[in-house]
């Protein structure tokens with residue numbers, strides 16, 4: 001039996017672990033298939049305060065993990081299959097190990113890359129289709145690439161991929177980009193980045209020896225076009241990792257954990273959520289870390305028995 005268990009090891013989970021460990025609550029921290037979370041698949045982080053020259057995502061996460069370990073957090077490797085929040089102590093079943101019991105739980109399982117669901121996409125993952133420029137960019141030296149999406153991720157991936165590729169075309173379904181101005185400007189100033197806006201992706205087209213490109217619908221002309229490329233990077237956002245929570249804690253229509261505004265409390269007293277798994281708006285490393293700190297403090301108070309909110313009404317998000 002443990003006082004508290006943290007599920008997930010991105011910036012929110014690790015920050016929660018640091019705070020809980022320093023409060024002598026000996027947290028058990030469960031790391032799933034992607035220890036360190038999404039930041040381990042990014043390159044340089046320039047907007048995390050305290051690193052004026054930037055820091056590589058994997059290094060930042062490694063530092064946070066070491067910091068949590070230094071204060072006594074214990075890490076368990078595995079995938080959480082099931083949870084039972086209907087009775088105390090809470091039960092968390094981790095693949096390949098016994099059920100872990102705890103008085104409180106912090107959910108920080110983050111979000112995963114989203115796919116388009118178009119023909120040719122899944123068949124060609126690892127054969128030209130990727131959602132991670134940092135992981136796979138290296139394999140496309142001297143090649144032509146497509147990045148799909150118009151958000152900050154797409155801008156960042158497009159700029160990053162020009163380190164390897166000769167030409168990176170950004171394909172976006174709308175005329176307008178969703179990305180922040182600074183990220184757009186950076187991509188626009190890069191002469192290796194070109195643009196195919198107002199194009200709806202229809203199919204990833206592969207030949208016998210590799211990708212041929214991406215078939216798109218040109219919304220202006222109504223015509224289908226094939227944009228030739230050796231690789232297609234899908235950068236269209238993320239889905240919260242909450243499948244294992246369905247029916248156990250309140251989720252919104254998109255699968256994000258619902259928390260009481262201004263807190264990290266879920267509808268189950270003693271179960272808290274922080275980071276991207278509950279954040280549809282900010283989704284930054286620093287806001288995730290901040291909410292991890294909030295979750296640890298809310299959890300600490302809960303364990304002290306001083307604040308137990310009972311709120312069960314559904315909130316509109």
Ligand code: NDP
Nearest residue numbers: 116149150151152153154156173174178235236237282283
């Ligand atoms: P966003 O949700 O911001 O953008 C997703 C993009 O993909 C949009 O252009 C969207 O188009 C497009 N899209 C979504 N679904 C489809 C589809 N089915 N077919 C075609 N296009 C689709 O996600 P991001 O991952 O870019 O960013 C998430 C958050 O992370 C943001 O808050 C961002 O600021 C942040 N971020 C910050 C970075 C930094 O500071 N360095 C780097 C990367 C991300 P549409 O606009 O039409 O909906």
